[in-house]
Amino acid sequence: MIAGHAGTVLIGQLAVMAFGVIDTIVAGRYAEDALAALSVGAAIFISVYVSLMGGLQALLPVWAKLHGAGRADEVGRSVRQSLYICLIAIVLGMWALLAPSALLRWTAVPPAMLAAVEAYLAVLAWALPPALLFRVFSTLNQSLGRPRLVSWLQLGSLCIKLPLSIWLTFGGFGLPSLGLVGIAWATLVVNCAMLGVALWLLRHAAYYRAYRFWQRIEAPDWHQLRQFARLGVPGGLSVLVEVTSFTLLALFIARLGVVSAAAHQIASNLAAVAYMVPLSLGLATSSRVSYWLGAGDPVKARHACLTGVGMAMLCSLIVAGLLAALRWRLPTVYSQNPAVVQMAATLMLAIAAYHLADSLQTLCIFVLRCYQVTVAPLVIYCALLWGAGLGGSYLLAFKGLGPFAAMPSPLTFWLTSAAALWVTALLFVALLWRAVAKSLESNRSD
Secondary structure, X not given: OHHHHHHHHHHHHHHHHHHHHHHHHHHHHHOHHHHHHHHHHHHHHHHHHHHHHHHHHOOXXXXXXXXXXXXXXXXXXXXHHHHHHHHHHHHHHHHHHHOOHHHHHHOOOOHHHHHHHHHHHHHHHHHHHHHHHHHHHHHHHHHOOOOHHHHHHHHHHHHHHHHHHHHHHHOEOOEOOOOHHHHHHHHHHHHHHHXXXXXXXXXXXXXXXXXXXXXXXXXXXXXXXXXXXXXHHHHHHHHHHHHHHHHHHHHHHHHHOHHHHHHHHHHHHHHHHHHHHHHHHHHHHHHHHHXXXXXXXXXXXXXXXXXXXXXXHHHHHHHHHHHHHOOOOHHHHHOOOHHHHHHHHHHHHHHHHHHHHHHHHXXXXXXXXXXXXXXXHHHHHHHHHHHHHHHHHHHHHHHOEOOEOOOOOHHHHHHHHHHHHHHHHHHHHHHHHHHHHHHHHHHHHO
């Protein structure tokens, strides 16, 4: 069950990640300066989008438990209430994307990149609302154990994204070349198209009628919104910490020059593609764990949890091995510059080690939300990803740390971050073990 669900989700997630791969390849073929600017702009957008998406995605256990308990009417009402949360997320996200100047100046992004990055983010600010609303639709389908429809939509959207990105970036057929901004416009069109199809399906598909989504939206239910906040706020903040550690890596590495920024963009793009495997397994596993918890069977929930952890570790070993084995070939897909390719190939070994830890901690944090454990992971993320990982790598790269002199290289950032993520993953395993045991003991006492 988990394998089939995760495989379907993976297809959709890889299609979404293909957007980033397409953008990186198109920008790299257009100009190295565009690729370097994309490294910064994409890092900021992803930080905003994924953080807000994390808050919405944290609602999956709520809907999966209601589904497991057979309470279809309450699923529909809960989804309508989630639109209030989504509206707040849209306002915050657009504000952040339309006013990035302070962040760009604080991180000392080279002035030559500023105009391109700001223009790119200004368009993506309008692509954010349809992206977040579609994420609500996606999370709903995953909680109901029906991810296939979302995956087909995401896969089909590639048919629009690929030719549109090329056309708007390079120009043709009477349209002038838009450069990096053309990539952002293509993303906006694709996001609106996917949301439009999702809304049509919710309105007309027979499967959704039992949930009565299209009833008039109720006034805010503060009790339910507080429940959403208890899951969504720590979940979103956890993702924010995780992703901004990536974002600030890109912004700090941009100080090292165009070659370093371009190589880091290739490396981080491949790491993000690899991340889709544990992300899919995390979504699938949390859906089954929440379903069985809602059905009142914590033993089957534990079995689903252990199955997901085992599958995540097996898949991560395979993916890490492929990243290491293909470390010289994969970067050539993105760039023909020998200096960029050589530096990216060096980073690939660090990414392989990073991915192993990333897989384990990703699976754990998704399942921990099913057991309503959200604050402790956030504290661990802040201490290790921001503190030890990002802060330690910054000091080691630019200032020197203890007996080590400054080592200004992208590799310094990746190796330090990988070490911090390994400690994070092991602590999450301990938290998950405790949460599962507590659930079983509570069930026996009842």
